[in-house]
Amino acid sequence: FQGYSGDVAQGVAYMIPTPVIRRFLTDIKDGHYDKYVDLGLTPGNLQNPAQRRYFGLPDDGRGVVVRTVIEAGPAGRVLKEGDVLLSIDDHAIASDGFVELEGERVEMPEVVERKFKGDKVKFEILRDKKPLTLTIELDTVWPYQVQAHHYDTRPRYVVYGGLIFQPLSLDLLDAYQISDPRVRHYFDYYILEQLYLQHPDIIVLTNILPDPTNTYLGPYRSSIVDEVNGKKIATLNDLAQAFAEASDRFVIKMIGQGPPLVLDRKEVESARERIRTRYNVIAEQNLEEQPVATKATASSGTPHS
Structure with a gap:
């Protein structure tokens, strides 16, 4: 509806969530807006039992697979397609891509969106069915x-x-x-x-x-x-x-x-x-x-x- 004009848009408004405003104000404290950071990857849910067995996962409802990685993004230097993400900053990643954050279930990218350029995020993953702990320094994805x-x-x-x-x-x-x-x-x-x-x-x-x-x-x-x-x-x-x-x-x-x-x-x-x-x-x-x-x-x- 933001593209509407004239009579169609009369009385129409939308709210900006408080966390978004708070994040913006924190970002511009140094006089420069660094924009939202991103991992630069596309996760895929792992809810199918046969698929979970293929990736070596137990039936515990955890884990998503990395479907694509943007080479120019922060994740492109650390993660690979086929990696299984088990947790982010010690928050377990459910097989549907959600995490528990401050008492609510939110999508995994929410953890990243609350961070800033230069911040780090920790992942526990499976690569070729072997456990690894990796750290990614966050930045924007220029493409x-x-x-x-x-x-x-x-x-x-x-x-x-x-x-x-x-x-x-x-x-x-x-x-x-x-x-x-x-x-x-x-x-x-x-x-x-x-x-x-x-x-x-x-x-x-x-x-x-x-x-x-x-x-x-x-x-x-x-x-x-x-x-x-x-x-x-x-x-x-x-x-x-x-x-x-x-x-x-x-x-x-x-x-x-x-x-x-x-x-x-x-x-x-x-x-x-x-x-x-x-x-x-x-x-x-x-x-x-x-x-x-x-x-x-x-x-x-x-x-x-």
Whole structure:
């Protein structure tokens, strides 16, 4: 219902639980919000008797199996798929994934969500039917941030030859209403297929500032950058460095079939000031996420979030 508007939303409200508010206030005491930490794993219930015997578990109603692990997450450095989690911080994990916490049955992630970046969590596990005790230092899982909204931050981008390149994110999809199936696939399966391992940033050509140097390039809009002059592009920094090289032309290969997009360096350089002036492009690139200034200057050449 948070997406409702107008008459539909009249009188509608929702409550933020006290523990969430308390955690937020504790997190920002140092002036920086570190966000919620996460293990970066998907547990699976172990309630089937035959399945429990397979993993070497007694019929005591304890234990869940690690189904998937995000390599970029805290658990990825310690746990493996197939590990059986028996307890977390000395709280027994039931076969349905719940734990007893402060007199209530809650889902296992609740134990983690009450902690902060740098805190540790202890697990008792079975690995290949052998007991182990492991400790995990908690942090955010950065691939999750691609599929989350970001507030009060300037978008990351590179403008070259009037072409605007940006990393794929939930905010970007909302701003440009991109419906391209390939872009949607890379977004939807970014974590599930571990696409982040090859493409920490999914670089999308989001917009074109019309100029004689980029005529007839409209069909490339919403395409994903794969290579520039034969070099794989994994991050926005890679793209900026590629355009900074002294090449006569830049051959930009997009993911999928089709001819590459080609930019002539001399033509781009001659059009540079013209494009900046015409579209009020204040900065041709922003490689790092930055907070929005209190009084930001509007610019037609500034990309959307």
